[in-house]
Amino acid sequence: MSDTQQKRIKIEVLRYRPEQDKEPVWQSFDVPYTDDMSVLQGVQYIKDELDGSLSFRWSCRMAICGSCGMMIDGKPKLSCKTFLRDYAGQTLRVEALAHFPIERDLVVGLEDFMDKLESIKPYIVPKEARTLAQGEYLQTPAERDQYEQFSSCINCTLCYAACPQYGMDSKFMGPGVLALLHRYNADSRDGAQAERMEIVGAEEGVWNCTAVAYCSEVCPKGVDPAKAVNLNKVNSAKAYFFGLPGKKEAAK
Amino acid sequence: MSKLTAGTANRKPFKRPMAGWYKRDPFFVRYMWREVTALAVLLYAIVLMVGVLRLSQGEAAFNGWLAALGSPLSIVFHLVLLVAMVYHVYTWFEVMPKTMPLLYAGGKRVADATIMRGGIVAAIVTNLALLALVWGMRP
Numbered sequence: 229m230s231d232t233q234q235k236r237i238k239i240e241v242l243r244y245r246p247e248q249d250k251e252p253v254w255q256s257f258d259v260p261y262t263d264d265m266s267v268l269q270g271v272q273y274i275k276d277e278l279d280g281s282l283s284f285r286w287s288c289r290m291a292i293c294g295s296c297g298m299m300i301d302g303k304p305k306l307s308c309k310t311f312l313r314d315y316a317g318q319t320l321r322v323e324a325l326a327h328f329p330i331e332r333d334l335v336v337g338l339e340d341f342m343d344k345l346e347s348i349k350p351y352i353v354p355k356e357a358r359t360l361a362q363g364e365y366l367q368t369p370a371e372r373d374q375y376e377q378f379s380s381c382i383n384c385t386l387c388y389a390a391c392p393q394y395g396m397d398s399k400f401m402g403p404g405v406l407a408l409l410h411r412y413n414a415d416s417r418d419g420a421q422a423e424r425m426e427i428v429g430a431e432e433g434v435w436n437c438t439a440v441a442y443c444s445e446v447c448p449k450g451v452d453p454a455k456a457v458n459l460n461k462v463n464s465a466k467a468y469f470f471g472l473p474g475k476k477e478a479a480k
Numbered sequence: 481m482s483k484l485t486a487g488t489a490n491r492k493p494f495k496r497p498m499a500g501w502y503k504r505d506p507f508f509v510r511y512m513w514r515e516v517t518a519l520a521v522l523l524y525a526i527v528l529m530v531g532v533l534r535l536s537q538g539e540a541a542f543n544g545w546l547a548a549l550g551s552p553l554s555i556v557f558h559l560v561l562l563v564a565m566v567y568h569v570y571t572w573f574e575v576m577p578k579t580m581p582l583l584y585a586g587g588k589r590v591a592d593a594t595i596m597r598g599g600i601v602a603a604i605v606t607n608l609a610l611l612a613l614v615w616g617m618r619p
Binding site for chain 2: 244396444461
């Protein structure tokens with residue numbers, strides 16, 4: 229950088245240290261920055277130079293690991309993909325992802341999300357058992373298009389921080405998990421649709437969604453969870469009236 | 481207890497309150513307006529149903545209903561309803577692409593914005609056609 233004046237930004241972080249704080253408190257830091265610095269780098273500067281006790285998650289720094297989601301100026305964002313320069317001249321507030329319990333500082337408890345993720349069987353359950361000699365499971369490009377966008381999910385949970393329904397009642401499966409559920413249900417090679425539709429049609433499933441659709445707005449990967457959820461309202465209604473696909477076979 | 485929580489006795493997770501959540505983000509405020517303006521549809525349906533009821537009670541009753549509709553208060557009320565319903569129609573079509581299966585035309589995905597515009601154009605055309613029909617049937 230050619231300019232001699234070092235740019236600075238005031239970053240307020242919502243701190244929560246369970247051993248000493250009864251509730252979260254804002255703490256202010258004065259951080260020097262350059263135009264190429266992400267919010268994550270700003271928070272890392274705080275930890276390295278100003279207060280080593282600050283806790284947060286991060287890993288890849290390039291918007292693919294899904295670890296560094298935070299409320300940045302009140303919006304759920306990946307802190308590695310958000311730049312300090314865009315908040316120049318204002319106080320930047322950084323808070324743990326909304327709707328999740330805060331474990332410590334910017335770290336939230338994710339076990340509820342993980343349990344939900346596990347429950348939907350987020351993997352392909354082969355429709356038919358095949359031997360190696362029979363070769364691979366074939367799929368046309370059109371069949372792949374049915375699930376491709378939903379497979380871009382990186383489990384960053386920004387969509388949960390955007391979903392007031394999940395915030396008010398965490399029994400709701402939520403946008404991300406339902407989008408991943410759809411990713412596998414929409415895969416022509418998968419044979420576990422009937423099992424997953426039980427989750428879709430349950431009280432905690434898609435019908436808890438009121439189509440706020442902020443989840444799709446904040447998704448850093450263009451997954452559009454609101455679409456997956458609302459598509460499955462149609463699927464759930466179909467299953468209610470016409471039965472579940474593959475259910476009869478399972479009953480035999 | 482989940483596998484992830486085993487052996488972590490000193491945890492004291494803090495759950496933040498949700499009170500006033502709809503004021504937190506402009507996106508939520510717009511969502512609440514979308515939901516509230518649905519009531520305009522209900523109110524207008526009630527006005528029309530009262531009209532049908534008055535019609536069943538004879539000519540004088542129906543003419544009384546028509547006269548009430550022409551009062552300044554009623555006209556202001558209907559203008560408010562119109563604005564609310566136009567906004568509701570817009571938001572309705574904004575959500576529509578999210579409720580539809582993936583659409584393809586000529587091998588390419590039809591964009592959400594195109595579906596939304598299609599819906600809005602269809603709404604405008606049908607409303608204009610209805611207006612023209614009613615206008616043509618004037619006594």
